[in-house]
Amino acid sequence: MAKGIWVFTEQRDGEIKKVTYELLSAGRKVADSLGEELCAVLLGKGVSGLEGKLGEYGADKVYTVDSEALENYTTDAYTNILADLAKEHQPTAILLACSASGRDVAAQVAQRLGTGLMTDCTDMALEDGQLVFTRPVYAGKAIVKAACPEARPVMATIRPNVLAADAPQAGRAAQAVPVGGNTGDIRQVIKDIVKQISTRPELTEADIIVSGGRGIKGPENFALLEELADVLGAAVGASRAAVDAGWKSHSFQVGQTGKTVSPVLYIACGISGAIQHLAGMSSSKCIVAVNKDPEANIFKVADYGIVGDLFDVVPLLKEELKKLLA
Amino acid sequence: MSELMVFDEVREAIVMSGGEEIQKCMQCGVCAGSCPWGRMEEKSEFNVRSMFHMGRLGYDGYESDDFLFACTTCNQCAVRCPRGIKIPEVVRSMRSVIAETGGIPKNLKAVIGSINSQGNPWSQERSERAAWMKDMEVPEYTPDKEYLLFVCCTSAYDGRSQKVAKSVVELLKAAGVSFGVIGVEEQCCGESVRKIGAEEEFTKLAEYNIDLYNKKGVKKIITTSPHCYYTFKNEYPEFGGEFEVYHYTQLLDELLAQGKLKLSKPVNGKVVYHEPCYLGRHSKAFDAPRNLMGAVPELQLVEFDGNKDNSLCCSGGGARIWMETKAGQRFSDVKVKEAAEKEAQVIATACPYCIVMLEDSLKNLNKDDVMTVKDISEILKESL
Amino acid sequence: MKIVVLMKQVFDTEAKISLDGNKINKQGVSLVMNPYDEYAVELGLRIKEKFKGEVTVVSVGGPEVQDALRQALAMGADKAVLVDPGADEIDEYTTATILAKAIGGLEYNILLGGFKAIDDGSCQVCGRVAEILGVPVVNMVTQAEVEEDKAVVTCDIDGGSAVIEVKLPAMLTAQKGEIEPRYPSMKGIMQAKKKPMQKIGLGDIGLDAAQAAPKVKALSYSLPAARAAGKLVPGEPAEAAKELARLLREEAKVI
Numbered sequence: 001m002a003k004g005i006w007v008f009t010e011q012r013d014g015e016i017k018k019v020t021y022e023l024l025s026a027g028r029k030v031a032d033s034l035g036e037e038l039c040a041v042l043l044g045k046g047v048s049g050l051e052g053k054l055g056e057y058g059a060d061k062v063y064t065v066d067s068e069a070l071e072n073y074t075t076d077a078y079t080n081i082l083a084d085l086a087k088e089h090q091p092t093a094i095l096l097a098c099s100a101s102g103r104d105v106a107a108q109v110a111q112r113l114g115t116g117l118m119t120d121c122t123d124m125a126l127e128d129g130q131l132v133f134t135r136p137v138y139a140g141k142a143i144v145k146a147a148c149p150e151a152r153p154v155m156a157t158i159r160p161n162v163l164a165a166d167a168p169q170a171g172r173a174a175q176a177v178p179v180g181g182n183t184g185d186i187r188q189v190i191k192d193i194v195k196q197i198s199t200r201p202e203l204t205e206a207d208i209i210v211s212g213g214r215g216i217k218g219p220e221n222f223a224l225l226e227e228l229a230d231v232l233g234a235a236v237g238a239s240r241a242a243v244d245a246g247w248k249s250h251s252f253q254v255g256q257t258g259k260t261v262s263p264v265l266y267i268a269c270g271i272s273g274a275i276q277h278l279a280g281m282s283s284s285k286c287i288v289a290v291n292k293d294p295e296a297n298i299f300k301v302a303d304y305g306i307v308g309d310l311f312d313v314v315p316l317l318k319e320e321l322k323k324l325l326a
Numbered sequence: 327m328s329e330l331m332v333f334d335e336v337r338e339a340i341v342m343s344g345g346e347e348i349q350k351c352m353q354c355g356v357c358a359g360s361c362p363w364g365r366m367e368e369k370s371e372f373n374v375r376s377m378f379h380m381g382r383l384g385y386d387g388y389e390s391d392d393f394l395f396a397c398t399t400c401n402q403c404a405v406r407c408p409r410g411i412k413i414p415e416v417v418r419s420m421r422s423v424i425a426e427t428g429g430i431p432k433n434l435k436a437v438i439g440s441i442n443s444q445g446n447p448w449s450q451e452r453s454e455r456a457a458w459m460k461d462m463e464v465p466e467y468t469p470d471k472e473y474l475l476f477v478c479c480t481s482a483y484d485g486r487s488q489k490v491a492k493s494v495v496e497l498l499k500a501a502g503v504s505f506g507v508i509g510v511e512e513q514c515c516g517e518s519v520r521k522i523g524a525e526e527e528f529t530k531l532a533e534y535n536i537d538l539y540n541k542k543g544v545k546k547i548i549t550t551s552p553h554c555y556y557t558f559k560n561e562y563p564e565f566g567g568e569f570e571v572y573h574y575t576q577l578l579d580e581l582l583a584q585g586k587l588k589l590s591k592p593v594n595g596k597v598v599y600h601e602p603c604y605l606g607r608h609s610k611a612f613d614a615p616r617n618l619m620g621a622v623p624e625l626q627l628v629e630f631d632g633n634k635d636n637s638l639c640c641s642g643g644g645a646r647i648w649m650e651t652k653a654g655q656r657f658s659d660v661k662v663k664e665a666a667e668k669e670a671q672v673i674a675t676a677c678p679y680c681i682v683m684l685e686d687s688l689k690n691l692n693k694d695d696v697m698t699v700k701d702i703s704e705i706l707k708e709s710l
Numbered sequence: 711m712k713i714v715v716l717m718k719q720v721f722d723t724e725a726k727i728s729l730d731g732n733k734i735n736k737q738g739v740s741l742v743m744n745p746y747d748e749y750a751v752e753l754g755l756r757i758k759e760k761f762k763g764e765v766t767v768v769s770v771g772g773p774e775v776q777d778a779l780r781q782a783l784a785m786g787a788d789k790a791v792l793v794d795p796g797a798d799e800i801d802e803y804t805t806a807t808i809l810a811k812a813i814g815g816l817e818y819n820i821l822l823g824g825f826k827a828i829d830d831g832s833c834q835v836c837g838r839v840a841e842i843l844g845v846p847v848v849n850m851v852t853q854a855e856v857e858e859d860k861a862v863v864t865c866d867i868d869g870g871s872a873v874i875e876v877k878l879p880a881m882l883t884a885q886k887g888e889i890e891p892r893y894p895s896m897k898g899i900m901q902a903k904k905k906p907m908q909k910i911g912l913g914d915i916g917l918d919a920a921q922a923a924p925k926v927k928a929l930s931y932s933l934p935a936a937r938a939a940g941k942l943v944p945g946e947p948a949e950a951a952k953e954l955a956r957l958l959r960e961e962a963k964v965i
């Protein structure tokens with residue numbers, strides 16, 4: 001009989017990512033309802049000692065594999081260890097973060113265990129004793145609820161920031177279970193790793209885009225938008241007018257004659273909203289417009305608008321968001 | 327041997343797609359010499375003569391955004407071709423061979439996708455098609471109405487262009503025309519997708535619209551755009567759609583002559599007329615726009631150096647409006663510069679695409695504080 | 711060099727999604743080759759050009775998928791294989807099982823695919839296929855230097871990028887990167903008509919439906935709430951900015 005809700009710890013350089021706490025908090029509730037234990041799986045180099053943190057967020061037990069070979073993520077090493085552990089302990093479910101590595105390892109492990117995997121989920125609930133996952137499909141234009149009725153473990157990757165992390169309970173301890181773990185033959189040989197200081201995503205991949213138009217008045221003022229973008233982890237875009245004025249290169253252009261985008265949040269600053277621009281971004285989930293001209297077309301598609309000078313509003317907005325996201 | 331067969335097949339495929347006239351071409355080069363692409367500040371690789379040459383012989387190398395999809399279908403070359411070849415038709419057929427296999431520019435794929443799902447090329451909600459008439463009384467089309475007013479997708483959705491639709495409505499009302507609008511049930515006329523080469527999508531649209539109009543009892547159609555006009559008039563008959571079609575300027579011109587449209591208020595200023603290719607060269611409606619503006623008291627109408635059959639295109643036709651044209655290669659920039667030299671205060675035109683292109687150029691060249699782009703309907707409305 | 715590209719046909723990005731009962735309505739949308747797979751095909755063609763290799767494109771789906779396969783052939787691929795799963799309700803496990811079985815019967819040195827499909831975005835089929843076939847996988851590849859027996863690739867990882875070497879055969883999944891997928895040429899389109907397109911069923915690759923039965927079941931589909939009318943956030947800039955930040959978090963829940 002399968003037992004236990006597992007959370008795969010997302011850590012980088014010995015620092016546990018917030019999404020892990022979100023998964024633990026949600027997993028705790030499921031484990032309680034099912035009367036099962038909540039376990040974290042912690043892989044990495046020099047990670048022993050982080051179990052306490054995981055316990056504070058609800059883990060009953062932490063399987064730790066601390067090894068030189070796990071310093072950097074590799075598909076094979078992480079897959080081999082996680083799959084072996086799961087074969088041995090037969091958990092009910094394994095929850096992972098929907099990150100590059102989380103997605104990567106999840107697919108391999110799911111196949112090796114012959115089970116189902118639901119990726120990119122935004123919610124998880126127990127319905128009639130069955131774990132049901134919500135995931136947006138077709139770029140968020142539809143939502144599917146799915147489950148894995150028979151195969152075990154149920155596997156899912158869940159987006160960061162969609163589930164709430166509960167407050168940690170100081171002193172709540174988890175049983176630390178150090179495991180030898182066999183990384184097996186690692187066929188992906190890392191030659192080099194380049195860390196990005198500023199991880200501004202690519203325009204068409206970004207969840208959030210901050211875009212500027214003619215109202216920006218000059219190339220130097222894009223710095224204002226870049227600062228806002230960095231607070232949000234957003235990409236920076238530009239309207240055709242701003243690109244034509246030579247303030248940004250064509251690769252930044254959003255619109256039908258540039259790139260078509262549909263991020264979760266699109267912040268248009270000083271963009272009037274010519275039809276070509278709208279055609280390239282109006283499927284964004286949430287649109288914010290900041291423009292001096294209350295008649296600007298962009299307000300017709302905006303969910304939230306501020307009629308005002310972007311040079312006043314944008315820096316203030318940046319500060320407010322910084323506070324919120326801290 | 328097999329390569330040679332491929333060569334023949336390419337030509338055959340072009341012929342099969344309606345480009346049979348490619349075989350008449352004698353490679354004289356008059357077309358390329360007339361083509362505005364060759365007259366721009368920044369050199370373009372596009373050359374229609376050599377494209378025909380490659381197409382006939384089955385050579386590779388012209389299937390790119392800036393070659394096969396460069397032609398704006400402005401018809402400048404065709405009015406001069408000594409063999410009388412309908413060059414834009416051949417270009418269209420060459421595109422359609424490629425389009426069938428999904429090899430069209432990314433931006434145009436989005437246009438086709440939008441046509442399929444939303445019935446318009448602008449990725450806007452189908453249900454919003456009638457939003458432009460929110461704050462005005464627009465009669466609905468019923469069988470007792472004489473005309474259907476078909477509002478181009480651009481004028482239905484683009485905030486700027488919606489003003490054109492509204493002006494046309496006001497003018498028709500003022501002249502006592504019996505007309506109505508269908509609204510959300512309508513779909514794009516299909517001009518743009520046909521020019522992209524998406525024949526299947528065009529056929530679907532044409533059949534849908536013809537069926538809709540027949541069911542509603544439509545006999546006569548007024549269009550706001552010369553592109554819709556051209557398509558209804560010249561391309562729907564092969565699908566069984568026989569309608570009497572007018573571009574709004576043509577009908578208003580008749581009404582003016584009959585004394586039903588009265589233009590009394592003066593409109594001051596120097597106006598230069600930019601001839602939309604599909605109204606001018608393609609449809610030879612040279613007089614109606616000029617008669618109308620000529621009847622506006624005080625208005626000083628001037629001409630571009632190249633006008634009527636020699637008018638320079640805005641570069642928005644042939645689906646180019648959805649593609650990026652490099653600065654230095656935009657025909658509309660040339661137009662705006664000439665208009666500025668002529669010290670015009672207004673560039674008047676009668677096509678939604680031309681307005682989009684010209685206004686963009688006006689902004690990019692920082693001329694928007696000395697000049698505006700207006701649709702003829704907007705000028706006439708001021709004169710009512 | 712034998713190259714196999716895994717390909718999926720998807721709704722295009724402009725598709726308006728509507729429901730047909732408890733299913734996604736497939737009418738009135740454009741079907742296109744998954745854009746990430748176009749990158750994979752391009753990568754495959756470049757490897758082919760370097761080594762005088764052969765590119766086979768493999769897909770799972772109904773007869774409509776031939777259009778996307780033909781595009782790959784017109785771009786320059788040599789052969790196409792289309793396996794009809796014979797069922798509507800399939801999941802990534804099903805697709806991967808079928809693909810792996812079909813590919814298992816082919817010769818290959820390198821397997822390629824898009825790292826995700828723009829429809830369900832599940833990013834797991836290629837990984838699963840690699841696992842079944844016992845070849846290493848590297849995901850989100852933006853650049854690849856392929857040699858006779860190994861590939862050195864640049865790929866996106868959390869917080870940056872990595873350069874990874876793998877021995878061949880291996881599975882590489884393409885992220886959008888520096889290489890731009892080519893358009894089919896007129897000549898390519900003509901040639902594509904004569905290239906082999908194999909249409910087979912599960913039986914032809916020795917599978918029965920039970921072996922490929924899905925693990926995941928879609929319980930229900932819904933559409934997101936319709937867009938509410940936009941609102942203007944009033945007040946002085948400071949006040950408005952604060953309120954906007956609050957609305958984005960609490961009402962729109964987008965940050």
Ligand code: SF4
Nearest residue numbers: 351352354355357407
């Ligand atoms: S002008 Fe006519 S005949 Fe001369 S090259 Fe062009 S298409 Fe051919």
Ligand code: SF4
Nearest residue numbers: 361397398400401403
């Ligand atoms: S139609 Fe116009 S753009 Fe096209 S080739 Fe002829 S002159 Fe050039």
